[in-house]
Amino acid sequence: MASVTHACAVGELLSAYLDGELSRDELDTVVSHLDTCLDCIAEFHELRQARTMLRTLPRLEVPDRALPDIHYGAELSAYLDGELPTGEQPVVFAHMALCDRCRNELYELDAARTAVRSLPRLEALLERRHVDQNVVPLRPKRRSWVAASVAAAVVVAVVSFAGNEPQGPVVDLEVFSVQHGARLSVQSPASMFDAELTAADVSNP
Amino acid sequence: MRSRRLVAALLAGLVSVAMTSPASAGDRETTERSEIYSGVRVVVSVWDGVATAGVYDIEHIGDMEYVSIDGTWSVLGEGSATSGGGGMALAGWSTIDLSNKYQVRSSAGKSLLGRATRLVEVLEGDFVRSTFRFDVRTGAPLSTKIYNGDAELFRSSTMVSFGRSNLRLYRELLESGTQDIMMSIPLDSDVLPEIVAGYEVADVYETKSGGQQVFYTDGLFSFSVFTLAKNTRVSELVDADEVTIGSAAYRRFASPTVVWVTWTASDVTYVLVGDVPPDQLEAVLGELPRPSRGNFLTRWWGRMFG
Incomplete structure (x- = not known):
């Protein structure tokens, strides 16, 4: 099959042209050639489009305070209570997405509050004490508090256990990339289409 | 684990590269490609509407390819991968033919970077899943486009400069040390x-x-x-x-x-x-x-x- 591909020598200069790296003579050659060669014009626009796309990629704007090297500590309690200044709340929220340390701290803080909320109400105990004041208990007061403490400890233990599963070893992402890359290397595009490219070789000596 | 550490296993790869170099290619009538080239490849992928892009320095010799981005590099080829942190090689592999799932059609492509190209389109039914434009002389994929199921462009890979290799790959290979062999x-x-x-x-x-x-x-x-x-x-x-x-x-x-x-x-x-x-x-x-x-x-x- 006869080949009808277009292969101008000027095409090799287009990349350098976009980089402003051509000599005066080369520049004249390229500019005049681009006036006449439709294939090179198409190629030039494709190259320029690829570069423009690269330059116009969106950039992620992250406030400085959201970066993981700053930690919130004491302010986490205020965050949970919704008591931070209006502008600060979303910054802390964004920080949580990046910072394991603060996220775990917040999680533990919230779990502790949940445990506290599950304790028996103090008022109820006091009322009962008032009603039963004429009865002499075998072990006054102490049993209730021990039971409450045990209950609280159990709740805290359950919450902590359920919320924080033991974390395993850390493996570097590169390990998987390298091993996958090794296998992928025998499946290169050129090897996939060897028959099609061999046919092209024959028709384009 | 049955892996074992081998010293200088990369030399085997080096020998193999030499065997596919242009010096021996002239003996074959059907494979005229001299697979030695280098260049800069820009790859853009879009996930959920967010684009990520990378600019890769490429150097390709035979079946081995040196890839460098932002100061980190790796050498891939013949079932092995080597980077600054070490390397590994796989003991054997099998091939799955893409014709089980895709149809392929090819034609002479328009030129890119002044090079004659071969256009290869891969179809999934009537849907063009990907297009490749290969440099005829070297087999280099000068342009690759991959499409998502909704026919939107998902990945674009384009060589923005292209030329001969400067043989830096050989130096890296010789300096790269040991590899783990994975069974x-x-x-x-x-x-x-x-x-x-x-x-x-x-x-x-x-x-x-x-x-x-x-x-x-x-x-x-x-x-x-x-x-x-x-x-x-x-x-x-x-x-x-x-x-x-x-x-x-x-x-x-x-x-x-x-x-x-x-x-x-x-x-x-x-x-x-x-x-x-x-x-x-x-x-x-x-x-x-x-x-x-x-x-x-x-x-x-x-x-x-x-």
Whole structure:
């Protein structure tokens, strides 16, 4: 099959042209050639489009305070209570997405509050004490508090256990990339289409 | 683990490269390509409307390719991969033909970078899944476009400069030291299936961490699934975006050329690494073990804080 591909020598200069790296003579050659060669014009626009796309990629704007090297500590309690200044709340929220340390701290803080909320109400105990004041208990007061403490400890233990599963070893992402890359290397595009490219070789000596 | 450390295994690769060099290519009538070239490749991929891009220095000699980006480099080829942190080579592999799933048509392409090209289109039924424009003389893929299931461009790879190799690859190869040899092992079919959304298991290898690497391919795209001990954390994936794919939650990190996904199901943590388009990734994940839903508090936390 006869080949009808277009292969101008000027095409090799287009990349350098976009980089402003051509000599005066080369520049004249390229500019005049681009006036006449439709294939090179198409190629030039494709190259320029690829570069423009690269330059116009969106950039992620992250406030400085959201970066993981700053930690919130004491302010986490205020965050949970919704008591931070209006502008600060979303910054802390964004920080949580990046910072394991603060996220775990917040999680533990919230779990502790949940445990506290599950304790028996103090008022109820006091009322009962008032009603039963004429009865002499075998072990006054102490049993209730021990039971409450045990209950609280159990709740805290359950919450902590359920919320924080033991974390395993850390493996570097590169390990998987390298091993996958090794296998992928025998499946290169050129090897996939060897028959099609061999046919092209024959028709384009 | 049955891997063993070998010194200077890369020399074998070097010999093989020399055997496919232009000096011997003249003896063959059908393969006239001299696969030596270098250049700069720009790769852009779009995941959920967000583009990631990379500019890669490429140097290709025979079956070996040197790739460098932002000061880090790797050498890939003949079942081996070497980077600054060491290397590994795989002991054997099998081939899956893409014609099981795709049709291929080729024609003379328009020139790119002043080079005559061969246009190869890969069709999935009537749908053009990908197009390649190969440099006729070297076989270099000067331009590659991959389309998502909705026909939107998902990945574009374009050489923006192209020329002869400067043989830096040879230097890196000679300096790269030792490699681990990873042995083929049988697939544990209780953990992973043999066919996933049209992708077949081509090979299974052991990993340094004691798990498995199961390499799936449909002849065009491919991915590896690594099995790890439960709750193993992968450095860059710890803080990766949590995404919902097919109503299940995964952690996903995308680079211009590959995507990583991790999740835990039962007592196994999985890491998927591959170049599959988003629509096929969703189909694949739907047929792999589903992520565990986590305990009540984890789900509550997710609802409260996203």
